[in-house]
Amino acid sequence: xxxxxxxxxxxxxxxxxxxxxxxxxxxxxxxxxxxxxxxxxxxxxxxxxxxxxxxxxxxxxxxxxxxxxxxxxxxxxxxxxxxxxxxxxxxxxxxxxxxxxxxxxxxxxxxxxxxxxxxxxxxxxxxxxxxxxxxxxxxxxxxxxxxxxxxxxxxxxxxxxxxxxxxxxxxxxxxxxxxxxxxxxxxxxxxxxxxxxxxxxxxxxxxxxxxxxxxxxxxxxxxxxxxxxxxxxxxxxxxxxxxxxxxxxxxxxxxxxxxxxxxxxxxxxxxxxxxxxxxxxxxxxxxxxxxxxxxxxxxxxxxxxxxxxxxxxxxxxxxxxxxxxxxxxxxxxxxxxxxxxxxxxxxxx
Numbered sequence: 616x617x618x619x620x621x622x623x624x625x626x627x628x629x630x631x632x633x634x635x636x637x638x639x640x641x642x643x644x645x646x647x648x649x650x651x652x653x654x655x656x657x658x659x660x661x662x663x664x665x666x667x668x669x670x671x672x673x674x675x676x677x678x679x680x681x682x683x684x685x686x687x688x689x690x691x692x693x694x695x696x697x698x699x700x701x702x703x704x705x706x707x708x709x710x711x712x713x714x715x716x717x718x719x720x721x722x723x724x725x726x727x728x729x730x731x732x733x734x735x736x737x738x739x740x741x742x743x744x745x746x747x748x749x750x751x752x753x754x755x756x757x758x759x760x761x762x763x764x765x766x767x768x769x770x771x772x773x774x775x776x777x778x779x780x781x782x783x784x785x786x787x788x789x790x791x792x793x794x795x796x797x798x799x800x801x802x803x804x805x806x807x808x809x810x811x812x813x814x815x816x817x818x819x820x821x822x823x824x825x826x827x828x829x830x831x832x833x834x835x836x837x838x839x840x841x842x843x844x845x846x847x848x849x850x851x852x853x854x855x856x857x858x859x860x861x862x863x864x865x866x867x868x869x870x871x872x873x874x875x876x877x878x879x880x881x882x883x884x885x886x887x888x889x890x891x892x893x894x895x896x897x898x899x900x901x902x903x904x905x906x907x908x909x910x911x912x913x914x915x916x917x918x919x920x921x922x923x924x925x926x927x928x929x930x931x932x933x934x935x936x937x938x939x940x941x942x943x944x945x946x947x948x949x950x951x952x953x954x955x956x957x958x959x960x961x962x963x964x
Contacts, residue, residue, distance in 0.1 A: 616916050616917045618630050618631065618632060618913065619631040619916055621817075623737075623897055624790045627699075627768060629898055630665045630898065631891060632901055632915070633666065633667045633898050634655070634666045634900075634901065634903060635667050635901055635902045636667055636669070636675040636678075637669075637675075637902055638847075640674065651904060656682075658909065659698060663912075665701065665898065666698070666700045666701065667701045667821075668703070669703035670702060670705060670722055670726055671705045680732075683695060683700070683730065686698065699737070700732075700735075704719070704722055704741070705743075706722075706741075706742070706743075711744055711747040715756075716759075719753060719757060719760070720760065723735065723765055726738075727765065734765060735766045736767050737766075737768040737790070737791070738766050738769055739791070740753070740769065740770070740771050745778060745947075750781075751781060751782060754782050754787040755785065755787060757787075768788075768791075769789060769790070770790055770791035770792060770793065771789050772794070773793065773794060773795075774792060774942070774943070775806065775941035775942050775944060776809070776810050776941055777806075779816070790815065791816065791818065791819050792807065793818075794818055794819075794942045795821055796818065796822065796823065797820075797829070797854075797886065798890070799825050799828075799829070799851075799854050799855060799867075800854050800938055802938060802944075803820075803942050805940065805942070806942075807942055811894070812894070817896070817897035818895050818897060820890055820898070820899050821899075821902075822851065822854075823886060823887050823890045824883050824886050825854060826851040826902075827847075827848070828848075829882055829883060829886040830883045831872065831883075834869070834882065847902075849956050853952055857945075858935050859934060867932075870927050873927070874924045878918040881911055884915045885924075888919070892920065899915075
């Protein structure tokens with residue numbers, strides 16, 4: 616079972632499963648940092664050679680930096696060169712008015728130091744509040760650092776279609792946009808995928824299994840109520856509500872379970888395969904603290920969805936209600952249902 620690979624830019628290939636780092640930031644419970652670092656080797660050995668992290672994921676860049684040093688010491692530079700690490704540049708909401716060239720350089724230098732490297736493979740830029748000017752200028756500062764050799768590739772994260780287009784038209788060399796995309800949330804199809812079809816932009820997707828909701832664990836279970844075990848469950852339960860509610864979600868799980876049984880895989884694998892097969896999707900980011908679910912994650916590469924599978928899924932999706940709007944619009948509304956659970960100033964941590 617070979618992990619699929621994708622050429623994101625000339626000479627730059629990634630694994631189509633990316634090992635995500637959000638769950639290592641501590642918001643999902645206590646983290647055994649040594650175990651997390653040690654388990655990173657299992658992902659690389661399995662062919663998952665692309666990792667995703669962020670400047671705002673507390674402690675995660677440092678963990679990956681430790682792993683990079685260990686990989687270099689134990690296996691040499693050739694092994695290290697196969698590992699691609701994608702990070703993010705996410706200025707705090709409150710910091711947006713004072714973001715300038717020096718601010719950008721300081722954050723990028725900090726990521727370089729944490730990740731123990733001379734050049735960042737891919738920096739994914741986010742701008743919280745479109746009413747605050749400076750997004751394009753800030754992205755162009757990243758382009759300047761790219762030309763200096765501190766950054767290899769520049770991408771974005773959670774930009775909607777019009778603002779992504781503005782960055783591209785200004786000459787920002789975006790190769791990717793990281794966005795939430797799943798059976799439950801197809802907001803990228805409300806503009807962003809059309810832009811991808813007109814440019815070289817590709818999608819790197821998170822939330823594909825809705826924080827674990829798209830799994831056997833929730834099949835046939837009663838609707839959960841607050842308080843939830845972690846912020847991820849709270850976030851994706853809101854997506855389920857927007858999708859059409861718990862009853863429709865259970866119908867979807869039943870269909871995915873049947874498809875999974877036919878192919879000998881889990882609901883999670885079916886949901887991941889569906890998103891991986893969407894046009895313009897370069898890769899899927901899987902949240903993982905450790906390597907315990909790696910075998911199930913890799914199952915996505917040993918089957919294909921056929922026409923019967925897709926028709927069964929489409930019959931359920933025809934009844935979905937949402938979520939509506941462009942990508943990440945709901946999350947930007949600080950007074951809305953989705954925005955109220957967001958953390959907008961994570962650099963302060």
